[in-house]
Amino acid sequence: MGNCAKFIGKVKLTSQGQITLPLESRKELKIDDNSDVYWYEYNGCLVLVKDLIEEKKIEEKMKRKS
16 A cells, blocks of 8 residues: 555435445455444544544554545
C-alpha cells in the first residue's frame, strides 16, 4: 500500500443509513463478505480500517502518510 491517498470506490448511503462497499474496493483491501470494518474521523475525513486500533494509532498512521 502506498503512502498517498488512493481512490478505491464510491458508496451510496441508503435512507436506512446503510452502505455497500463495492466488490472492487473489497478486493483491493482484502475484505471478505463476513469482515468487520471500523470507521474513524480524522481531520474531517472518514477513515475505514480493517482492524480495530487505538485512535492515537490512526493519527500516527495518517501523519506518516502526509
